[in-house]
Amino acid sequence: MESSNAILSAVAQQAVTAPVEPRVGAVSSAIDREDRSTVGTVTVDDPRMRCIDVNVYYGDKHAVKDVTLDIANNEVIAIIGPSGCGKSTFLRCLNRMNDTIEGCRVTGQILMEGEDVNSSRIDVVPLRARVGMVFQKPNPFPKTIFENIAFGARIHGLARTKAELEEVVVTSLEKAGLWEEVKDRLDQPGTSLSGGQQQRLCIARTIAVSPEVILMDEPCSALDPIATAKIEDLIDELRQNYSIVIVTHSMQQAARVSQRTAYFHLGDLIEVGETNDVFTNPHHPLTEDYITGRFG
Amino acid sequence: MNSPGPTGPSGGADRPQRAMTIVEKSLKRRYAAERRFRAYGIGAIAIGLCILLLLFTSIIARGYTAFVQTYVQLDVSLDPEVIDPSGERRIEVLGRADYGGLVKATLREMFPDVTGRSEKRQLYGLVSNGAAFQLRDLVLEDPRIIGTTVSVWVPADDEVDMLMKGHIDRDVEEADRRLDDRQIAWIDRLIEKGRLKKRFNTIFFTAGDSRDPELAGILGAATGTALTLVVTLLLSFPLGVAAAVYLEEFAPRNRFTDLIEVNVNNLAAVPSIVFGLLGLAVFINFFGLPRSAPLVGGLVLTLMTLPTIIIASRAALKSVPPSIREGALGVGASPMQAMFFHTLPLAMPGMLTGTIIGMAQALGETAPLLMIGMVAFIVDVPGGVFDPSTVLPVQIFLWADSPERAFVERTSAAIMVLLGFLILMNAAAVILRKRFERRW
Numbered sequence: 001m002e003s004s005n006a007i008l009s010a011v012a013q014q015a016v017t018a019p020v021e022p023r024v025g026a027v028s029s030a031i032d033r034e035d036r037s038t039v040g041t042v043t044v045d046d047p048r049m050r051c052i053d054v055n056v057y058y059g060d061k062h063a064v065k066d067v068t069l070d071i072a073n074n075e076v077i078a079i080i081g082p083s084g085c086g087k088s089t090f091l092r093c094l095n096r097m098n099d100t101i102e103g104c105r106v107t108g109q110i111l112m113e114g115e116d117v118n119s120s121r122i123d124v125v126p127l128r129a130r131v132g133m134v135f136q137k138p139n140p141f142p143k144t145i146f147e148n149i150a151f152g153a154r155i156h157g158l159a160r161t162k163a164e165l166e167e168v169v170v171t172s173l174e175k176a177g178l179w180e181e182v183k184d185r186l187d188q189p190g191t192s193l194s195g196g197q198q199q200r201l202c203i204a205r206t207i208a209v210s211p212e213v214i215l216m217d218e219p220c221s222a223l224d225p226i227a228t229a230k231i232e233d234l235i236d237e238l239r240q241n242y243s244i245v246i247v248t249h250s251m252q253q254a255a256r257v258s259q260r261t262a263y264f265h266l267g268d269l270i271e272v273g274e275t276n277d278v279f280t281n282p283h284h285p286l287t288e289d290y291i292t293g294r295f296g
Numbered sequence: 297m298n299s300p301g302p303t304g305p306s307g308g309a310d311r312p313q314r315a316m317t318i319v320e321k322s323l324k325r326r327y328a329a330e331r332r333f334r335a336y337g338i339g340a341i342a343i344g345l346c347i348l349l350l351l352f353t354s355i356i357a358r359g360y361t362a363f364v365q366t367y368v369q370l371d372v373s374l375d376p377e378v379i380d381p382s383g384e385r386r387i388e389v390l391g392r393a394d395y396g397g398l399v400k401a402t403l404r405e406m407f408p409d410v411t412g413r414s415e416k417r418q419l420y421g422l423v424s425n426g427a428a429f430q431l432r433d434l435v436l437e438d439p440r441i442i443g444t445t446v447s448v449w450v451p452a453d454d455e456v457d458m459l460m461k462g463h464i465d466r467d468v469e470e471a472d473r474r475l476d477d478r479q480i481a482w483i484d485r486l487i488e489k490g491r492l493k494k495r496f497n498t499i500f501f502t503a504g505d506s507r508d509p510e511l512a513g514i515l516g517a518a519t520g521t522a523l524t525l526v527v528t529l530l531l532s533f534p535l536g537v538a539a540a541v542y543l544e545e546f547a548p549r550n551r552f553t554d555l556i557e558v559n560v561n562n563l564a565a566v567p568s569i570v571f572g573l574l575g576l577a578v579f580i581n582f583f584g585l586p587r588s589a590p591l592v593g594g595l596v597l598t599l600m601t602l603p604t605i606i607i608a609s610r611a612a613l614k615s616v617p618p619s620i621r622e623g624a625l626g627v628g629a630s631p632m633q634a635m636f637f638h639t640l641p642l643a644m645p646g647m648l649t650g651t652i653i654g655m656a657q658a659l660g661e662t663a664p665l666l667m668i669g670m671v672a673f674i675v676d677v678p679g680g681v682f683d684p685s686t687v688l689p690v691q692i693f694l695w696a697d698s699p700e701r702a703f704v705e706r707t708s709a710a711i712m713v714l715l716g717f718l719i720l721m722n723a724a725a726v727i728l729r730k731r732f733e734r735r736w
Contacts (some may be wrong), residue, residue, distance in 0.1 A: 099624060104551065129628035139619040141638060151637065152627035204622070209628055 054108035078258035132206035138198035164255030176204035196227025359708025454702035460565035509702035520685030527594025536605030564603035572667025590698035608650020612643035651726035
């Protein structure tokens, strides 16, 4: 059998989705530590986004190496791995935020509804409305809470009149679970909220432009446990309407919120699978090392 | 363990003690150094403040007297035979009448004992030439006063003014004075009658330049400065901000952009007179714009302040945290939208400060404006940006050159006005910056 990557490349030529057989040798001891090819099922039926052979270079540094991964509909997929393994870099490929970095080069295909969003021909502005992003440190705009959420809706033309904007703002805040706390201070600056509230405001801001996929880059790392719990509940609710890709340092968090987990190691996608499986029965020795805490 | 001296390897109890004594000994030295350093800082500030105080006191001491002027009260009978013999009250006739003659007649009435031509000339010399024009303006404003006797306060001659302010010493030999004993006697008589007084010098603020110091004012120069600065602001602010935005956001990182940056930084250091030469060669000779106009002055000053504004604006843009830009881009804003709605408003305080600093610099520039002709003697107050005009620094320069003693105090007074402008602009900068400041 050819390697899974080669099959997928051939498959992508014809834009046909087909599952790939999992690697033979499902016991971790049977795989060599130095073997960096992916273990587990990278593809899903009817994916929301499909990444094929994605490589990212920062100048000469090869940060993400030949990653092939599918994102399913209405799922939460967690990306875990030690620091500097390329998780955030890979995440930022999905909404072309790496374009803003000097000297960063992304190769490979990132398909969304058949279209390659990594090509230079597509417009990144509507892409970023379809694929939203929540950053590690909450970054609400230094404007009113209302304006924070209305900005996105307004520039994309999703709401024009004051009434429409108000509706969008209320709906987004409700979906983000923030409405009750801020409903009587919408004209206060967004920066006057607490950390957890700010992050939920950023989530509301992302929801306001009706995305299909929400990318979250360690959204709770700057928050206390209670705020973290609230956001994890929120992620669970959002799953019903959006696909969520969450990068996290905390394995417990990955275990709590995600359905699938992908483990990255020094730029390679080492293992991917159902969250339960990955944590209780990892197939690759590197995954096992990370999960059992031999390094992290 | 109980050995008194700190020699040799001692037990645990001795070693920490030794370290503490060393530390405590060095403390005195360290605190002394700190006190010295603080003293240097305070000393430097004190010297700076002293020099500033010296500057202000010397200017104010020499200039505050210019805000009062000596006036003479004359009861002029507006003889209709002299002003309008035909009685038709036509403007051209009224405008050309011999008002000077009326003033002289009034003076002769007040001092009937004065005879002889040279004596009478000396008498007439007590009052300014501008008295005639003052009468003319009164008549033109309301021709009905012809035939009546009006009491007007006319400015006295600048030599009389200098005497009243103590700059002409009465004890000096008559031959060494500008006013002889007879004139001083007449002046004393006028003072006794209450017809010679020092009043607030409105002429200084309402008149344009003049050869006679008592008739000279800064209105022309102040208006010229205001017009020139308005042109400079309207041109340099948008251009500077746009250039900074382009260089920061959209310029590709290549050789050409580096060349632009090097040139912008260099232009900030070019001597200002070079811009004047450029203005003369390009704006006046090539484009044929009117010489000495605030428009050309504004264009030249724009070229001069543009590098300052660009550099300050770029620094302001760079200081906006990238997380805000990322947040905006993440929601799907285009680079222009992220710039205009988020980065630019946050960079505005720095940009405004840079602009006002540039404007304050332009306010005091003389050399480039001399080159484009603003050194001319211009009497009229400019009406628009195309009229010939002069600016305050040039006016100060011209007055400083004039021989009449009365111009000395007026030069200092004009400097005070210029400094007042400057302080106002800097205050505006501080207020604007505070208003636009936001916390992120």
